[in-house]
Amino acid sequence: MRSWQTLLFTAFLVVIFLLETGSAEASDWPDYRGPRRDGKSPAMNVPLKWSESENVVWKTPIHDQGHSSPVVLGRHVWLTTATADGKGMFVLCVDRETGEILLDKKIFQNKRPRPLGNNVNNYATPSPVIEEGRVYVHFGSYGTACLDTQTFEVLWQRRDLPCDHWRGPGSSPCLYEDLLLLHFDGANVQYAAALDKNSGETRWVTFRSADFGDLDEEGRPLAGGDGRKSYSTPDVIGYGGRAQMISTGAKATYSYDARTGQEIWVARHQSHSAGARTVFGSGLALTFTGVNPTELVALRMDGEGDVTDTHVAWKSRRGVPSRSSPVLVDNLLYMASENGVATCLDITASSEPVWQERLGGRFSASLVHLVGRLYFFDESGVTTVIKPGRKFHRLQTNRLDGGFMASPAIAGRSLYLRSRTHLYRIGE
Secondary structure: OOHHHHHHHHHHHHHHHHHHHHHHHHHOEOOOOOOOOOOEOOOOOOOOOOEOOEOEEEEEEOOOEOOOOOEEEOOEEEEEEEOOOOOEEEEEEEEOOOOOEEEEEEEEEOOOOOOOOOOOOOOOOOOOEEEOOEEEEEEOEOOEEEEEOOOOOEEEEEOOOOOOOOOOOOOOOEEEOOEEEEEEEOOOOEEEEEEEOOOOOEEEEEEOOOOOOOEOOOOOEOOOOHHHOOOOOOEEEEEOOEEEEEEEEOOEEEEEEOOOOOEEEEEEOOOEOOOOOOEEEOOEEEEEOOEOOOOEEEEEOOOOEEOOOOOEEEEEOOOOOOOOOOEEEOOEEEEEOOOOEEEEEEOOOOOOEEEEEEOOOOOOOOOEEEOOEEEEEOOOOEEEEEOOOOOOOEEEEEEOOOOOOOOOEEEOOEEEEEOOOEEEEEOO
C-alpha cells in the first residue's frame, strides 16, 4: 500500500475510533455529573447562546416539584418529581427527540412525610442514575427503585432503609460495578450502604464513625438534626490498589472500600450539610465540607485510619461552595458559591485563588465543562458561559424562565436544563 494510502487508512481508523468512543460518551449523560461523574463532556457544537425564543428545541412542563437532574441514555431523558407535601413521588421518562412525556408514574405514596422545614430542598432532590436497560431512582428513606428502561416495569424496590432526613433527602445514588451506592445522613442515623443493583438486596452497610459530641443528657442532639446532616453524593476512584468510595458526611470525610464498605481512612472537620461532590486530581481528593464553616479540603488519598493531622495538603474558604459541584480542568478548579462568586483555583500551587469574579445570583446547580467553555447556572435562570483559563473571560450570558436548582445534562449537541417548572432541550 502506498504511503499516502496508508496514512489515509490510518486516519480513517482514528476517526472510526473517535466516533465509537468519544461520541458514545458525548451522546449520553447517565449520572448527574455526566459519563465520568466529573461534570465534563466531550460533546461538540453545543449552543453558546439561547433564550426563551432562541435555540429551544422543545420545552416540556414538569408537574409538582423536583431538584433532581435529568439523566440521558439513548432516546430517553429521566427525572423525578414529587408533590409539595411529599405524599406522592413520581418518575418521568421524556422522549429526547420530541419532549413528549412517555412515562409519568407514581412510584411511591407516603402517608405522613416529615415536613421539610425550609424552602431550599424538596422531596425529589436526589437524581436518577442510568445504565443500559435500567434506571435507578432514589428518594432517600422514602424509597429506591429500579425500572426497566424499555418496558417501564419496576424490577425491584426498597422502602426499608431507615433515616430521618430532617430537611429532606438530597444525596444521589452512584453505580459502581454491580453495586448501587447510597448515603443516609439524617438526624437520627448516618450510614453508607451498597445494594446489589440486580436484585436490590443489601450488600453492605457501614455506619459513620464520627463523634458528633452534640447530645444532651437524654441522648438528643442539642442543635436538632442539622449538625448531623449531609446531602453529598459518593464517588469511587481507584487509588492505592483499592476502589475508594469517597463519602462526605457531617463532621468528617471518609474513604470506604467500595466493594466491602470497610472504612479505609477518615478526615475530621467541623462542618455539616455538604452538597458538593468530591473532585479528584493530582493525587488529591478535593472535598467540600458543607457549612459552618464552608471549606475545601485537599486530601492525599494514600492514608489509613484517622488522617486528619497527616494527609491534609491544604485548605481554602475563599469562594467555596456547599451545594454546587465544581469542575477541574488542567489542574484549575472552577467553583460557584451560593453568594454568586465564581472562583478559579490552581490545585497544584496553593489555596489562593487565581481569580474571582462576582457573577451575581446564587448557585445550587453544578458546573459543566465542554471544550473551551464552562457553564454556570444560577437560581434565577441566568447562565454565564466563560472560557477556561487563568484569566476571567466571559463568552455569553443567557436567560430562561423559572430558575435552576437542578444540574444540567449534556448529550449529543444539546443541553437538557431543568428549571423549577420545565425541562428544556437547548440545541441549534
